[in-house]
Amino acid sequence: MIQTDILIIGAGPCGLFTVFEAGLLKLRCHLIDALPQPGGQCAEIYPKKPIYDIPAYPSILAGELVDRLMEQAEPFKPGFTLGERAEQIEKDDEDQFIVTTNRGTQHRAPIIAIAGGLGCFEPRKPPVPQLADFEDKGVEYIIKDPEFYRDKKVVISGGGDSALDWTIFLAEGVASEVTLVHRRKEFRGHLDSVQKVMDLAAAGRVRLMTDAEVIGVEGDGQLSSVEIKTKADGNHTIETDHWVPLFGLSPKLGPIADWNLNITKNAVEVDTFDYSTNVPGVYAIGDINTYPGKLKLILCGFHEATLMVQSAFKRIYPDKNLVLKYTTVNGVNGFEG
Ligand SMILES: Cc1cc2nc3c(=O)[nH]c(=O)nc-3n(C[C@H](O)[C@H](O)[C@H](O)COP(=O)(O)OP(=O)(O)OC[C@H]3O[C@@H](n4cnc5c(N)ncnc54)[C@H](O)[C@@H]3O)c2cc1C
Numbered sequence: 654m655i656q657t658d659i660l661i662i663g664a665g666p667c668g669l670f671t672v673f674e675a676g677l678l679k680l681r682c683h684l685i686d687a688l689p690q691p692g693g694q695c696a697e698i699y700p701k702k703p704i705y706d707i708p709a710y711p712s713i714l715a716g717e718l719v720d721r722l723m724e725q726a727e728p729f730k731p732g733f734t735l736g737e738r739a740e741q742i743e744k745d746d747e748d749q750f751i752v753t754t755n756r757g758t759q760h761r762a763p764i765i766a767i768a769g770g771l772g773c774f775e776p777r778k779p780p781v782p783q784l785a786d787f788e789d790k791g792v793e794y795i796i797k798d799p800e801f802y803r804d805k806k807v808v809i810s811g812g813g814d815s816a817l818d819w820t821i822f823l824a825e826g827v828a829s830e831v832t833l834v835h836r837r838k839e840f841r842g843h844l845d846s847v848q849k850v851m852d853l854a855a856a857g858r859v860r861l862m863t864d865a866e867v868i869g870v871e872g873d874g875q876l877s878s879v880e881i882k883t884k885a886d887g888n889h890t891i892e893t894d895h896w897v898p899l900f901g902l903s904p905k906l907g908p909i910a911d912w913n914l915n916i917t918k919n920a921v922e923v924d925t926f927d928y929s930t931n932v933p934g935v936y937a938i939g940d941i942n943t944y945p946g947k948l949k950l951i952l953c954g955f956h957e958a959t960l961m962v963q964s965a966f967k968r969i970y971p972d973k974n975l976v977l978k979y980t981t982v983n984g985v986n987g988f989e990g
Pocket residue numbers: 662663664665666667668685686687688692693694695698699703704705706737738739740768769770771772773774906907908909938939940941949950951952954
């Protein structure tokens with residue numbers, strides 16, 4: 654059981670900034686995110702896009718913003734449960750929330766901060782018969798840990814940056830064999846990544862199949878081969894340990910919709926006094942909340958996180974007096990260890 658002061662559901666920019674603001678009040682945080690890396694939409698959807706409306710940064714790449722937020726949170730030693738979806742919430746008899754993930758990891762905290770953005774990113778699944786039978790038995794939609802593929806045969810499908818980047822990474826000394834399958838000849842990813850894949854294919858380190866798609870999966874309980882249909886020369890059966898279709902992720906509110914929260918149009922209603930929800934002890938900040946005048950901007954989520962932790966502190970320590978002090982006065986005194 655992971656115990657913390659504020660359990661943050663969602664490690665997007667607003668969840669990450671909460672760690673800093675909570676840390677200033679000596680509150681510890683732990684973050685859960687369904688994605689394998691922190692950063693939310695910034696990391697998953699547009700890491701290379703510049704953002705122009707972060708105060709004091711005339712321009713910053715979204716991926717770099719995530720790095721800076723991680724750096725800012727670091728002194729406060731946040732814990733992370735990544736690649737797991739917060740599924741269930743309940744209360745124990747000491748008025749603490751217990752949040753359990755889809756993988757059974759349990760977390761306990763007096764305060765929950767939902768920073769779930771647009772919700773969980775669900776993988777777009779290709780319409781291949783019997784696909785569900787092989788999920789986590791050779792078929793994965795997200796690469797959580799590339800070491801999992803060491804010395805394995807891997808087929809990757811997709812034409813975007815994710816498919817290209819992982820093909821390059823796995824082909825450079827990780828997997829024993831990498832095949833990249835794409836429906837078209839042209840790729841949507843960065844030109845330098847496309848060129849790198851072409852170079853690896855020319856050097857015989859990637860089997861590149863374009864104008865092609867996986868149409869079948871086979872195996873005896875565990876994936877052993879995929880069937881690939883090509884425009885040029887019919888169907889091929891390729892032996893493989895893994896098939897990783899990387900067709901993008903689409904957000905869904907997911908389990909949070911069943912947490913007895915007041916919800917309007919896929920967003921959690923909050924009181925703008927402190928961003929509390931209708932469930933005492935549960936707050937919602939960032940893109941996931943709604944109130945009159947709401948703007949889905951990172952800047953607004955940062956403000957919400959700052960006010961929310963003040964209220965959380967008062968809930969945890971009702972008898973302590975909280976006086977606002979500037980960081981220039983107090984410094985940023987992180988936690989040890
Ligand atoms: C293309 C694009 C460009 C943008 N440009 C700008 C810009 O220039 N300026 C700006 O201010 N904003 C911009 N935005 C909006 C900005 O990205 C969002 O406002 C911001 O990401 C919201 O942050 P967040 O932390 O609330 O949520 P998110 O970034 O959405 O992160 C939420 C996280 O919660 C996780 N999650 C959800 N439910 C669960 C669950 N049950 N269990 C575990 N994890 C869960 C998700 O996996 C996700 O990682 C842009 C958005 C897009 C798509």
